[in-house]
Amino acid sequence: MSTFAHRYVDALAGDTSGDSRRREVTGAAWSQVTPEPVSDPTLLAHSPQLAAELGLPAHWTSDQDWLAWLSGNEIAPGSRPYAMNYGGHQFGNWAGQLGDGRAINLGEIRDVKGTWQTLQLKGAGPTPYSRTADGRAVLRSSIREFLCSEAMYHLGIPTTRALSLVGTGELVERDMFYDGRPTMEPGAIVCRVAPSFLRFGNYQIHAARQERDLLAELVHWTISEHFPEMDADAPDAPLHLIEAVLSRTAELVADWMRVGFVHGVMNTDNMSVLGLTIDYGPYGWIDHFDPHFTPNTTDAQSCRYVFGNQPRVAHWNLAQFAQALLPLLDDVAPVQALVDSFPRQFSAAYQKRMAAKLGLETLHDAELISDLFAWMQEIETDWTLFFRALMNFDPEDPDVRLLDDAFYAPPSMSDVEQIMDWMTRWSEAVLDEDDQESRLARMSRSNPWIIPRNYLVFQAIEAAEKGDMALLDDLFDACRTPYDVQEGREDLVKRRPEWAREQPGASMLSCSS
Ligand code: AMP
Ligand code: MG
Numbered sequence: 001m002s003t004f005a006h007r008y009v010d011a012l013a014g015d016t017s018g019d020s021r022r023r024e025v026t027g028a029a030w031s032q033v034t035p036e037p038v039s040d041p042t043l044l045a046h047s048p049q050l051a052a053e054l055g056l057p058a059h060w061t062s063d064q065d066w067l068a069w070l071s072g073n074e075i076a077p078g079s080r081p082y083a084m085n086y087g088g089h090q091f092g093n094w095a096g097q098l099g100d101g102r103a104i105n106l107g108e109i110r111d112v113k114g115t116w117q118t119l120q121l122k123g124a125g126p127t128p129y130s131r132t133a134d135g136r137a138v139l140r141s142s143i144r145e146f147l148c149s150e151a152m153y154h155l156g157i158p159t160t161r162a163l164s165l166v167g168t169g170e171l172v173e174r175d176m177f178y179d180g181r182p183t184m185e186p187g188a189i190v191c192r193v194a195p196s197f198l199r200f201g202n203y204q205i206h207a208a209r210q211e212r213d214l215l216a217e218l219v220h221w222t223i224s225e226h227f228p229e230m231d232a233d234a235p236d237a238p239l240h241l242i243e244a245v246l247s248r249t250a251e252l253v254a255d256w257m258r259v260g261f262v263h264g265v266m267n268t269d270n271m272s273v274l275g276l277t278i279d280y281g282p283y284g285w286i287d288h289f290d291p292h293f294t295p296n297t298t299d300a301q302s303c304r305y306v307f308g309n310q311p312r313v314a315h316w317n318l319a320q321f322a323q324a325l326l327p328l329l330d331d332v333a334p335v336q337a338l339v340d341s342f343p344r345q346f347s348a349a350y351q352k353r354m355a356a357k358l359g360l361e362t363l364h365d366a367e368l369i370s371d372l373f374a375w376m377q378e379i380e381t382d383w384t385l386f387f388r389a390l391m392n393f394d395p396e397d398p399d400v401r402l403l404d405d406a407f408y409a410p411p412s413m414s415d416v417e418q419i420m421d422w423m424t425r426w427s428e429a430v431l432d433e434d435d436q437e438s439r440l441a442r443m444s445r446s447n448p449w450i451i452p453r454n455y456l457v458f459q460a461i462e463a464a465e466k467g468d469m470a471l472l473d474d475l476f477d478a479c480r481t482p483y484d485v486q487e488g489r490e491d492l493v494k495r496r497p498e499w500a501r502e503q504p505g506a507s508m509l510s511c512s513s
Contacts, residue, residue: 004078004107007116008196011221013214014082015128024097025128026209029202029218030082035072035104036125036135038187040169043067044464045143045472047150049480050161050193055112070191071166072104072124079106083127084197087205088269089320091304097205098269099129102137105197116225119163120197123189136172140461140505141513142188143472145280147460149192151452151479152277157255158248159277160194176512177297177504186465194276196226200245200321201269207324216328226274238328241273242338246318247345248275253314254349258357259448260286260383262307264296265511268317282509284454287496288408289376289383295454295509311350315342356446357387359430359439368429371422379415380408382495387447391440395427408495448482450493454507455500 008030015028025031046061060066068074075081083100090098104124108116122145123137142165149162168187175182206215223232223241230240252275256263263270264282272278284295291308299305305313319339329335355363363369376386385406392402400419411419430439452475460472478489486492500506 004076004080004109005116006080006082006107007225008084008105008108008118008221009080009082011225012217015085020126020128022126022130022132023128025085025099027211027214028085029206029214030084030105031099031128033081033083033104033127034075034125035081035121037073038071038168038170038189040167041067041071041073041189042167042169043070043164044167044188044469045146045165045476047146047161047163050150050163053111053113054109054117054163054193067166069106070121070164071168071189072121076106081106083129084202085129085205086199086201086269087208088199088201088267089204089317090267090269091299091302092316094208095267095269096208097129098131098201099205100127100197101130101133102127102135103192103197115195117193117195118197120192120194121189122192123168123187134172136168136170136187137189137513138172138174139167139186139188139465141281142190143461143464144283144457145192146190147452147457147472147476147479148280148283149277150476151482152261154480155255155259155448155451155482157259157261157277158252158275160192160197160272163191163193165190174512176510178510178512194272194274194278196222196272196274197278198222198226198273199269199278200271200273200317200324201267202273203324204268204320207327210327212327215324219325219328222273236329236334238325239334239338242318242322242325242335245273245275245321246338246342249314249318250342250345250349251275252277253310254346254353256310257307257350258353258446259451260289260307261451262286262293262295262305263310264294264299264305264509266305266310266313266317268320271314271317271321273321281513282511284507284509285451286383287453288380289373289386291373291377295507297504297508297510300508311343311346314346315339318342353446356442358390358426359443361433361438361442365425365429368422368425371425375415375418375422379411379419382406382408384448384451385493385495387443388449390426391443391447393423393427395430395436398423398427405495444483449485450478450482450489452479453496455496455503456492458500458503458506461505 012029015031069076085099103122106119126135146162146165152159166189170187171184172187220232270279282296294306
């Protein structure tokens with residue numbers, strides 16, 4: 001493993017006071033901080049794939065030094081820990097300074113491919129950005145982040161990664177349902193890894209404070225470090241950055257929609273400039289297709305971040321990001337034109353993926369999708385199971401019974417007619433197009449066999465809280481090859497059981513983490 005570098009910290013103005021008291025930190029892109037030691041760290045889980053990609057030494061999982069570094073009990077050699085300064089719009093309202101309130105960056109190392117990767121401990125203690133909170137994270141939310149980051153990666157969707165899950169041996173107080181009845185929960189720390197954790201909010205905070213020079217330096221640094229194909233010195237460089245962030249976000253959200261992922265809290269501080277999935281909080285997956293589904297109880301009324309609204313929210317967030325870069329540009333018109341192009345870009349990215357899910361190279365008939373969605377919603381149909389079942393259909397002789405497992409209730413006669421009708425159109429479309437082998441290959445790359453369903457993660461957490469890591473380990477392992485049928489793991493790819501439909505902690509999650 002290479003030694004730590006501090007490219008972000010060395011390039012940008014920071015707060016070197018080392019003062020971790022909660023406060024507004026102005027004129028600084030980061031603050032020097034120190035993780036707070038924990039009493040009894042244990043390595044509960046880790047990602048061998050990521051460790052290999054980072055080139056970690058053999059036996060690192062049994063090395064006491066690594067445990068000390070990943071729990072924040074000791075500072076790894078060469079590391080100068082820091083927290084990032086950022087703001088954000090939460091649920092549509094400007095919230096001012098937020099920042100890394102419990103995430104502490106250790107610095108950057110080169111992975112085996114030579115790419116710089118930042119290592120970050122989430123839940124490692126308070127920083128100047130902790131506001132009224134404690135700087136810690138609970139085991140349940142840390143498991144959720146650890147598992148889903150790696151699952152998302154293996155699904156082929158851009159994301160921050162997770163190297164390790166460390167139990168702190170300490171309890172943390174949380175009011176999970178915001179009902180005035182806090183309980184003590186086990187604490188944990190996840191080591192997250194990404195080329196950068198920069199969010200839209202990192203730019204917004206300097207724009208809001210009219211720190212134009214710092215904003216310009218941050219934009220310049222972002223481009224030279226993360227978008228080397230662009231000329232960071234060009235006068236319209238910020239415009240190109242907006243363009244790149246926009247297209248990455250379009251691709252990302254289209255990918256989320258493809259696999260049925262609901263982020264749950266798409267605040268601008270939870271939007272990555274690199275187009276990564278970032279900050280796994282009250283996220284979830286649609287089981288039956290439902291555009292109105294949100295796992296986030298805080299959003300149950302406003303429905304801002306429901307599954308089907310994610311493209312619109314991404315657009316709104318991108319407008320805020322573009323707005324933050326306006327002080328660096330002379331002309332607003334091209335910025336507006338770019339922002340306005342988002343729905344088109346998203347649509348293209350989405351249609352491409354939907355076509356592939358259906359096995360088509362190109363989608364000639366957009367109504368094939370809208371009509372599918374209409375009956376899927378009406379006849380509660382499981383998103384993941386439906387598309388896998390479709391792969392088994394013989395377009396020459398479609399048999400609706402193959403779909404049985406995907407329905408949450410048996411379809412009526414008229415439902416079956418509606419489905420048959422659609423199946424006939426689908427069959428015609430695929431038979432029209434190309435050879436069946438490439439159709440199946442396309443479908444099997446687009447339609448996961450397994451996703452870490454909300455209720456499974458809930459069960460894995462319940463067991464882990466009692467000290468049994470078997471289900472978590474199994475789920476983690478199964479999600480490493482999500483597009484492959486895995487014999488013996490059929491239990492992990494069933495419809496959501498009825499008890500989990502509105503189960504707090506499974507289908508209903510709070511932001512308390
Ligand atoms: P989130 O809703 O997780 O995106 O967090 C919003 C803001 O609250 C960020 O600035 C977080 O760092 C901060 N935050 C969330 N939980 C905690 C915590 N337990 N301690 C300190 N800061 C926190
Ligand atoms: Mg966040």
